[in-house]
Amino acid sequence: MARITQVQKLENQKHYDEIVLNLFLAEGHEALTYARIAQEIGISLTTLQGYYSSTRAIRSVLHKHMLSVVVESLDFSSEQGFIQSWQNALDDAQFRYVIKLMFFHASQVNSPEEFNISSDGEFRKKMFESFGTDSVRILETVVGRSMFYLTNFKQH
Template sequence: MAKNSQQDARLTEQRIHQAIIDIFMEQGWQAVTYGSLAKHTGLSRGGVQRIVPSKEAMLNAFQGQIFQFVTGKLDFTTSAALFKSWNESLDNPQFRHCIKYLITAVNADSGGKQKAKTGLDKLAEMAGRENMHSLLGIAVYRLLE
């Protein structure tokens, strides 16, 4: 019976982590709450909170998926292709949620800030630091629209 309980616990954790990703991609980081996770998974808020006791713990669900999603939308072959793909991708709500999270994580006092910095540093390595600065500027203006 212990094996089954451990397996059930892992499946529940995976279900919650997938719900975090689904809600984030559909509605943005601000929409990832215990209430929205409970509604999405059919679990109680307390049940969700036992698995992910904080927003910090919720970040672990991403496991690099934001970075993979963002880089998967971009064309790094030339600077012109990069800027074109960045601008086109900013029309995609999921891409916008990812970029908005990376930008607003500057205000976080937790590991989210470090994860965002790591992701942005990796993007800067791929795109070039000056290009990344320009792309972030473009994103800020586009997110204000």
Template structure:
């Protein structure tokens, strides 16, 4: 079996990242699977695993692309406004990408072998809020919004 060059591997990774993003935006985080990517890309599951050793690593394909889509939906001016804007964005069907981003973060943060990218996304939001409030308010707000999402998922 012939090995591919580093350049060819990088090109394929970019294409796969685009495919992950496309599936994520169109169908949600749950649709991003090894089976789906292998089928769409026309390769074996093990080939996809060479690029994403664990499913948590699919989040790397979203890094830097989805946060700019959801930031405009959040109000960072106070703890209360942040929590309120988060809940409104999460509940609004027009903002399905926001819901998918939040659910992807929670899913990946709770899995064994947590992706530093998912954890980093949540910490970045907390840091942004802390700039307008303070560290304890930002931490409290993050606990509130993530707790609220988990609660809603349990009872919806």
């Protein structure tokens, strides 16, 4: 079997990362199995594992894109605008996929320090600039509402 050059491997990695991202944006993180990704790319499972050594490596491709999906959907001009824009964004499949992945990540860690998908604090910074010390309270509100929304909780 012919070996590929480092340049070709990097080009392949970029192309595969794009396919992983597109699959996530179209179907959510549940679609990101080795078998499904290998099928989408058209390579063997063994070859795919050479590019992504774990499912965590697959999901790490998404992190830099998750923040933009969230931030672009939100109105940071006021607390009410932010909350309303978050609720409206939950009707968008890609936003929901990001929130579901965030909940999944949070369920997989042993301590809060291990959970950081904030892209080097950019979201945290934007929240603090917009809402100051109310940021945590506002996020608790929207994250709680997200959980209810995603679990189809309805008040009777």
